[in-house]
Structure formats: C-alpha cells, structure tokens
Amino acid sequence: MKYRKPLAVVILLLAVCALVFTRELDKMLEREPYSTTSPSGRYLLQHVSAGGLLVPFGGLGYLQVIDLKDPQRVYRTPLVEDWSLDLRMFEDDDSLRIFGLEFSKATKTYLIQWPDWEHHWLDGFISNTPYEFCRETDGNCY
Template identity: 55%
Template sequence: MKLRKTVVGLLILLACGAGVFIQQLSEVLNREPYTSSRPSGRYVLQLVQAGNLFIPFRHLGYLQVVDLQNPQRVYRSPLIYSDSLDMRVWESARELSIFGVIFNTETKTYFIQWRDWEPHWLNWFISNTPYGVCSDAEGTCF
C-alpha cells in the first residue's frame, strides 16, 4: 500500500513537472518578437527573448527567419546572448546575417561565429534548424 502511494505521488510530481516545462516552453516559443524586415522583402528576421523559469538570470534569445513565400515555416536558431545583439541585418543572394550569426537561405542553416558561444540544453526544444559553430582552427570566429 505504501509503495502504491509513493508511485502515485511520483507520477503526479512527474506530470506536474512536465506540465510546467510544456507551459514555459510554449511561452518562449510564442513570445512577441522584435522584427527586422529585409530590403528584398522576402525574409523577415526576428529576435525573441527567451528568459523564463528555465533561463532566469541570463539574457538569452533566439533568432527566427520567416520566408514570406512560405510564411508557415519559421527557422529558429539555437539560444544566443541577446542583450548586446546588433540587429542590423546584411543580406546577399544566399545569406542573411547579423554580427556573429549567419542564416544560409539556400541550405536553411545557421552558422554561429562567436568563440564564447555555449550550447544550452533548451536548444533541443527551441532550435528547429541545423546549425554550425565557428572553429578557431579554421579562423571563422569573432
């Protein structure tokens, strides 16, 4: 009987934890972004702040690119430091970029060029786009 109460209690605790996690993740993914349109008019680059219960004291956010020819598809980057992010966007035929982050519009991938960038465990849930990280050996870091 005691084992049964313990198992039920653990299942309730697990369900509550999963509910909080899903609620917090949904909050981060549905926040109002800062938007920067591009001169070509085809892409919109947005910055979304990600601070919440899981990221209480770090100024992290993610970029998302919306292709206006396919607006239901949003390409989200991994988490990056957003407190000093320069949102001036450069655009070429194959890339959208801000200082330190490039989005390749042909391959639909991000490339992060900060040598002090660190992966975050929430990237498994937030980022829906492949990404690469710079290498000091290749000289691609800022």
C-alpha cells in the same frame, strides 16, 4: 501494495513538472519579437528574448527567420546572448547575416560565428533548424 501511494505521488509530481515545462516552453516560443525585414523584403528577422522559469535570469534569446513566401516555416536558432543579436543585417544571394550569425538561404541552416558560444540545455527545444558553430581555427569567427 506497499509502494502504490509513493509511486502515485512520484507520477503526479512528474506529470506536474512536465506540464509546467511544456507551458513555460510554449510561453517562451510565443513571446512578442522585435522584427525587421531583410533588404530584399523576402525575409523577416525576429529577435525574441527568452525568460520565465526556464531561463530565470534572462540575458538569452534566439533569432528566427521567416521566409515571407512560405510564412508557416520559421527557422529558429539555439539560445544566444541577447546583447549579441544586433539586427543590422546584410543580405546577398546566398545568405542573411547579422554580426556573428549567418543564415544560409539554400540549406536553411545557421552558422554561429562567436568562438565563445556555448550550448544551452534548452537548445534542443528552442532551435528547429540545423546549426554549426565555428572554432577559432576555422578562421571565420569574430
């Protein structure tokens, strides 16, 4: 009985924090993207800037690829520096590439090619696609 009121306050605070986190994450995932179509016309690439309470100082964003033959499926990268998402793309039979980032059409995975890229704590919530990042010893980093 002695701890009933403090426990109720802690549970209420946790519920409010979870609600705010969920709302902010949803807002980040629904932001208006900058879009461009791949040279083949089959894929839509979208650059979305992150911001709000979860990324208060901005400067981060993510790329999402949409296969226009299956537009319900969206492939999102983890968070990367906004300035690095240059949507001038190259496409061949195997992949879509922008500088420092490659999307494999066959495996539906990303390869991040910046050797100084770092994980962000929100990556597990933002990215819904498997990804790897290169190391300078791999030889395919920029």
